[in-house]
Amino acid sequence: MKLLYDMHSHILPGVDDGAKSVEESLSLINRLTKCGVTDICLTPHFYTHKESLSDFLKRRNEAFDLLKSKVGDKVNLHLGAEVFVTKYLFSNEENLKSVCYDSTDYMLTEFSYSSTFSGETMNYISKLMNNHGIKPILAHVERYPYLMKHLDVLEELIYMGVMIQSNACSFTEFPLKIRLTKMLKNGYIQLIGSDAHSLTRNSPDAFSALSALEGKKIPKDVFDDINKNSKEIFM
Numbered sequence: 001m002k003l004l005y006d007m008h009s010h011i012l013p014g015v016d017d018g019a020k021s022v023e024e025s026l027s028l029i030n031r032l033t034k035c036g037v038t039d040i041c042l043t044p045h046f047y048t049h050k051e052s053l054s055d056f057l058k059r060r061n062e063a064f065d066l067l068k069s070k071v072g073d074k075v076n077l078h079l080g081a082e083v084f085v086t087k088y089l090f091s092n093e094e095n096l097k098s099v100c101y102d103s104t105d106y107m108l109t110e111f112s113y114s115s116t117f118s119g120e121t122m123n124y125i126s127k128l129m130n131n132h133g134i135k136p137i138l139a140h141v142e143r144y145p146y147l148m149k150h151l152d153v154l155e156e157l158i159y160m161g162v163m164i165q166s167n168a169c170s171f172t173e174f175p176l177k178i179r180l181t182k183m184l185k186n187g188y189i190q191l192i193g194s195d196a197h198s199l200t201r202n203s204p205d206a207f208s209a210l211s212a213l214e215g216k217k218i219p220k221d222v223f224d225d226i227n228k229n230s231k232e233i234f235m
């Protein structure tokens with residue numbers, strides 16, 4: 001089965017460094033649906049140290065309303081954010097679930113890429129989980145050299161209940177794709193996203209390339225699990 005869910009994208013028009021216009025958003029959506037994607041998660045960057053939650057939500061929701069009116073029902077759109085977690089996130093009185101996928105408990109999170117997932121970062125993760133009832137999803141695990149080197153730490157995160165996302169385009173980069181394929185087969189990655197910013201930056205076409213590995217380099221049940229994990233977030 002093809003990969004049906006794109007869990008991470010910068011397709012909302014004019015909100016971050018992704019799509020710049022509704023036209024560009026529509027061509028990205030079109031390209032993803034051609035790859036077999038049925039559900040696209042719109043996850044613009046929310047830099048918590050640069051902008052308040054309410055300002056971000058206002059900009060994001062306006063862009064969503066604009067895009068939604070132009071997209072037919074050929075694809076399901078889900079609204080979220082890629083939340084760069086800093087201490088400022090926790091100074092909000094507002095409900096943090098507003099930046100989770102479709103206001104579920106699942107939040108796409110990003111940390112400093114030099115993090116060793118100890119001390120401060122682990123405090124943030126615990127706070128999100130224990131004080132706010134949020135289930136963090138770690139965006140593009142391959143960007144964290146420490147985690148890629150210390151799979152035992154990654155295992156601990158998964159054991160805690162953190163879900164791990166990887167970018168489809170990273171499976172086209174040698175030698176990274178060899179590492180990631182192994183990690184995917186061994187259960188270290190639960191979700192896939194395009195992280196598409198434009199037709200050329202993290203191209204949506206990588207979804208087709210990754211889906212094409214099914215039954216060749218990646219067993220069918222691995223993709224079935226990825227689709228199931230994604231689907232369950234919205235149930």
Ligand SMILES: [Fe+2]
Pocket residue numbers: 008009010082139195
């Ligand atoms: Fe991203």
